[in-house]
Amino acid sequence: MSVFADTSSLYAAMVRTEAGHSESLAVFEDLLNSGRAIQTTNYVVLETVALLQHRIGLDPSEILRSRSFPSLRSVGFPKISMTGGLGA
Numbered sequence: 001m002s003v004f005a006d007t008s009s010l011y012a013a014m015v016r017t018e019a020g021h022s023e024s025l026a027v028f029e030d031l032l033n034s035g036r037a038i039q040t041t042n043y044v045v046l047e048t049v050a051l052l053q054h055r056i057g058l059d060p061s062e063i064l065r066s067r068s069f070p071s072l073r074s075v076g077f078p079k080i081s082m083t084g085g086l087g088a
Contacts, residue, residue, distance in 0.1 A: 002037035010040070010048045015056060 005028075012024035031038055052058045 002039045003031055005038050005040040005044065007044050007047045007051065010044065011051055014048075014052065 009024050009027070012018045012020045013028050015021060018024075028038070
């Protein structure tokens with residue numbers, strides 16, 4: 001079974017001064033140690049990188065090279081057609 005990571009959990013795990021940092025980091029470490037997949041979307045990665053850059057001034061390339069993001073598997077959303085609704 002996989003777990004979905006949202007922006008708030010990623011941000012809290014990566015920023016020591018954020019409320020819930022210790023708890024969020026512990027959850028991620030437990031998931032990784034148990035071999036469970038952690039999934040997110042490109043949108044969540046982008047939002048997290050933007051928050052880290054804006055709030056604490058981290059370079060986005062350094063954030064993406066950190067050991068946190070390679071553990072995530074990004075899943076996409078289905079394409080949305082203006083005439084046909086959801087599509088593949």
